[in-house]
Amino acid sequence: MAFEAQERAPAKLNLFLDVLGRRSDGFHDLETLFVSLDLADDLHVRVSGGGSALTLDVVGNDTLAAGEENLVLKAWRLATEDLPRRASAAFQLVKRIPVGAGLGGGSSDAAAALRLARTWRGETDRPLHELALALGSDVPFLLEGGAAIGRGRGEALTRLAPPPALEVVLCLQPYGCSTRAVFAEVVRGLRRPAPGTLTRAIQALEAGDAATLRTVHHNSLALPAMRATPRLLRAASAIERRLGRAPCLSGSGSTLYDIPDPGTAEAVVEALAGLPGTRRIVRMRAPGDGAHRA
Ligand code: C5P
Numbered sequence: 517m518a519f520e521a522q523e524r525a526p527a528k529l530n531l532f533l534d535v536l537g538r539r540s541d542g543f544h545d546l547e548t549l550f551v552s553l554d555l556a557d558d559l560h561v562r563v564s565g566g567g568s569a570l571t572l573d574v575v576g577n578d579t580l581a582a583g584e585e586n587l588v589l590k591a592w593r594l595a596t597e598d599l600p601r602r603a604s605a606a607f608q609l610v611k612r613i614p615v616g617a618g619l620g621g622g623s624s625d626a627a628a629a630l631r632l633a634r635t636w637r638g639e640t641d642r643p644l645h646e647l648a649l650a651l652g653s654d655v656p657f658l659l660e661g662g663a664a665i666g667r668g669r670g671e672a673l674t675r676l677a678p679p680p681a682l683e684v685v686l687c688l689q690p691y692g693c694s695t696r697a698v699f700a701e702v703v704r705g706l707r708r709p710a711p712g713t714l715t716r717a718i719q720a721l722e723a724g725d726a727a728t729l730r731t732v733h734h735n736s737l738a739l740p741a742m743r744a745t746p747r748l749l750r751a752a753s754a755i756e757r758r759l760g761r762a763p764c765l766s767g768s769g770s771t772l773y774d775i776p777d778p779g780t781a782e783a784v785v786e787a788l789a790g791l792p793g794t795r796r797i798v799r800m801r802a803p804g805d806g807a808h809r810a
Pocket of ligand 1: 542543544545546651652653654668669670695696699
């Protein structure tokens, strides 16, 4: 009998990201503050017995590669390769999270595929953390989403209480950033935050204090991202001129964002009218009730 199921794959935002140093395995140790957003892809699967074909149909993004290397198919293979039974899986991915934007879209799709595989296997207690990390540094957080501190590569998680549904204005750029290329620029130097900044950011998040959250925002990858992609620096400068405050950066870019005071998100969007790219108001909350449990 065929099995069908669907999972939401919410985007993430980094409210704080400090790069602590390079490790012997080539990755960097981080300290980051993640929150989920109510901007999500949808991943649907239909599994049928016989054959072992894996297919992926992407809706809403013409440029995204739907082949073997797509993280959805990689995640499914990883989560089912130990099974003796053969099955074909046909995925449909409705893409709303921009690609290469530092919003964790591909990673969240992979996390959703792992959850689907677990549901299909009927093993609700099966831990997915290790498989998730094998797929990418942000995938473990995206298994559950919500709000969390990430250490190590981002996978050593301390979960926080669900955050208040603060609004965020995403400034989506008409180009993406390569995470690998941005980390490669880290050797040329980093800015580090003042001690205690992460604690202040967590307190501001818990209090729903938009003004403090944007003033304590730090992202060590901002300079490397702007060296790797100079037009990101021009975009950030243009936003700062319009708003009178510097935008924040999510992950390794390219998404710049502002955390407006309550009730002012539309005015912020208007103030940014005419700049390249698009603006989008979202909330710090996963779609639905905010809970997409792993
Ligand atoms: O883990 P993920 O696939 O997202 O990482 C993409 C690239 O970003 C890695 O190959 C590595 O170059 C860099 N990276 C890093 N340290 C991290 C996360 C990513 O150096 N903590």
